[in-house]
Amino acid sequence: MNIKVLLVEDDKMARKRLKRVIEKEGYEIIAAQDGLEGLELFKSERPDVVITDVKMPKIDGIEVMHRIKEMSKTTEVILITGHGDIDMAIVALRDGALDYIKKPIDIDQLIVSLGRAKEKIQDRKKITIRNSILILEDDEKTREKLGKIYIKEGYKVFTAPDGERGLKIFSENKIDILLTDLRMPIMNGLQFISEVKKISSDCEFIVLSGFGDEADAVEAMRNGAINFISKPIDLEQLLLSTQKAIDKLELQRSYYYKTRELELTKQIMKRISSERGYDIEFSENSEQDQSGLVLNLIDIMNISYVLFDEKLDVGFANQYFQKQNDFLPEKIDKEFFEKLGIREIDMERFREDIDFMFKNKRSKMIKLDSEDSTKIIIIKIVLIVEGEREERGLVFIGGRN
Numbered sequence: 001m002n003i004k005v006l007l008v009e010d011d012k013m014a015r016k017r018l019k020r021v022i023e024k025e026g027y028e029i030i031a032a033q034d035g036l037e038g039l040e041l042f043k044s045e046r047p048d049v050v051i052t053d054v055k056m057p058k059i060d061g062i063e064v065m066h067r068i069k070e071m072s073k074t075t076e077v078i079l080i081t082g083h084g085d086i087d088m089a090i091v092a093l094r095d096g097a098l099d100y101i102k103k104p105i106d107i108d109q110l111i112v113s114l115g116r117a118k119e120k121i122q123d124r125k126k127i128t129i130r131n132s133i134l135i136l137e138d139d140e141k142t143r144e145k146l147g148k149i150y151i152k153e154g155y156k157v158f159t160a161p162d163g164e165r166g167l168k169i170f171s172e173n174k175i176d177i178l179l180t181d182l183r184m185p186i187m188n189g190l191q192f193i194s195e196v197k198k199i200s201s202d203c204e205f206i207v208l209s210g211f212g213d214e215a216d217a218v219e220a221m222r223n224g225a226i227n228f229i230s231k232p233i234d235l236e237q238l239l240l241s242t243q244k245a246i247d248k249l250e251l252q253r254s255y256y257y258k259t260r261e262l263e264l265t266k267q268i269m270k271r272i273s274s275e276r277g278y279d280i281e282f283s284e285n286s287e288q289d290q291s292g293l294v295l296n297l298i299d300i301m302n303i304s305y306v307l308f309d310e311k312l313d314v315g316f317a318n319q320y321f322q323k324q325n326d327f328l329p330e331k332i333d334k335e336f337f338e339k340l341g342i343r344e345i346d347m348e349r350f351r352e353d354i355d356f357m358f359k360n361k362r363s364k365m366i367k368l369d370s371e372d373s374t375k376i377i378i379i380k381i382v383l384i385v386e387g388e389r390e391e392r393g394l395v396f397i398g399g400r401n
Contacts (some may be wrong), residue, residue, distance in 0.1 A: 002028040003129070004045065008052035009080070010040035018051070023143045025114060026132070026174035036060030041074075042068055049117045051110075054088065069096050074116035074124060080105065086268050090271045093264060094320070101371055111202065116257045131174065131246055132156040135182040136166040136192065137208070142233075146179070149235065150242075164188025167195055169350055170203075179238075181208045182216045185355075190216060193223050202253070204245035215220055260383075269305065303390065304397040308332045310358045312393075321397065332395065340376060340397065342368055354378075358391060385391060 005027045006392045009015040011048065015031055022029045030045055032038035036058050042050065044248060050068055051323035054061035065077045079100040081089045098120075099113040106164070122129065133155045137143040138160070160166035164186045170178070178196065184191035189207055205225040209217040217228035226248060227241040268343035308314050312332040322328060329336050332354075337345050353366050357380045366378040376397040 002026070003049065003121055004028045004030065004049040005051060005114070006038060006041055006045065007031045007047045008056070008061065009037060009049065009163070010034050010056045012054060014053075021110065022051075022114065024172060024174060025111060026129075027114065027118075035064045038064055039067055046072070048121050049076045049077070049078065049114065051078045051080065052086045055082060062088065063099055064097070066091060076120060078110075078113050078117065081103040087271070090267050093268055094271075099264065101258070109196070112256050112260055116255055116260060119254070119257060130154055130156045131176045133177040133179060133242070134156065134158045134160065134166060134169055134173075134175045136160050136163060136178070136184060138162060138181060138184045138187070139149060142374065145186065146233075152238065153242075163189070163192035163195070164210070166192060170196055176203045177204055177242055178203055178251055179208065179242075180205065180219065181203075181210075182213045183210060188216075190220060191227065193220060197224065204249050206238070206241050206245060223347065237267075306332070306395040306397070308393045308395065310354070310391075310393075315392070323399070326375070331392070342376070354393060357393060361401075 007015060007018055007022065007029060008029070009018060010033055012033070017031065019029050027049075030041055030047065032041050032150055035052070035056050036062065037384050038050070038052060039059070041047075045341045045345050050064070052061040052064045057068075061079055065079065067324055068075055068077060068362040071135075075095070076098045077096065079092055079097055081100050082101065084101050086100075086102070089097070092100065098117055101109050101113060118129070121127070126395075131277075133150050135146050135150070135157065137159070137356045138161050143159050147159050151156045155177075156171050162168055163180070166180070167187070168180075170176070171198075180192055184192075187195070193205055193207075196205075205220065205308065207217055207225045207228045208231060209218045209228050210231045217225075217230075222226060226245045229238050229241060247342050304320060305318050306314055306329060308331075314329045316330060317328060325339065327339055329339075334338065334345065334347050350366070368376040368378075379393045379394055381392055
């Protein structure tokens with residue numbers, strides 16, 4: 001199943017360029033030249049993702065987003081903004097946009113934003129998208145045999161007899177795994193790897209080496225290949241290496257997505273807190289490293305948060321919390337957690353964790369899951385109020401399905 005993307009962009013050249021990039025990434029793409037046309041296409045085509053410029057004639061991108069969200073709350077919306085529209089984009093994130101991309105557009109950032117959207121759509125619709133592999137092998141029989149094996153394994157397969165034609169295929173299609181022989185005419189495997197890396201790093205390499213190619217195989221590993229397979233090919237070893245490459249690639253992508261999600265979460269929080277007259281600074285000495293925090297802040301963009309002090313007294317609950325819940329907490333206690341769907345919690349152990357948080361320089365991250373899959377994460381932050389630093393506990397509530 002392909003994921004359908006609607007691009008709404010009034011600049012003809014930008015629209016053409018972005019359409020080409022999105023199509024290369026493997027998405028089905030439709031395009032509109034203004035907001036009115038975009039809304040009509042949305043009604044007839046029902047795309048999974050909408051990418052829209054903010055500043056357009058007739059209807060601007062923010063209004064397009066609001067109307068689309070009225071028709072379909074699950075459609076992911078990505079905004080394209082100018083420098084002066086960043087504050088507006090952050091407000092739009094609070095209203096349901098998935099992400100925003102600043103002009104001039106960073107293609108890598110666009111790919112990450114689309115990847116985040118694809119990940120959420122796959123999780124929600126329970127769909128599987130085939131990984132793709134490009135096989136570079138000058139021996140026709142070997143190339144065809146490998147192609148049939150990978151098709152049987154569920155891959156989308158591309159093949160080429162040399163690096164030059166392989167490079168053309170790579171530049172026009174989304175390729176996850178590159179399986180390349182080291183010895184090929186026109187452009188050898190090492191040269192091919194070097195040229196591909198100039199185009200994109202969002203792929204993994206496996207090299208095939210014959211007798212006497214050991215030095216080149218080691219060089220390929222130094223240049224980023226995940227493994228080399230000696231000829232004659234051990235198919236079981238090759239398929240295991242390919243799965244290892246896919247696992248690594250998906251982990252890298254997931255890390256990029258969660259890093260971006262954390263970055264956006266911080267921007268939203270800073271915006272909200274500044275409206276309340278204080279600044280938020282995240283503790284740098286987390287018990288886990290940045291990637292650990294990122295991986296635990298999964299699906300928390302529709303974000304509620306509550307601030308509390310060492311005595312567990314609540315000092316502030318943001319508007320989104322009040323919108324999502326029918327109570328305004330005064331204290332972080334058993335009743336608070338029960339109202340959020342957590343029936344069984346060891347309050348004595350929780351109190352110990354909070355004491356650790358406030359008494360030590362290293363933060364204690366506490367992660368809880370409620371009955372309806374709501375994710376609750378508690379960490380320590382530092383507030384800066386009129387130049388004074390004050391430690392507070394911060395409860396994130398997000399990720400309701």
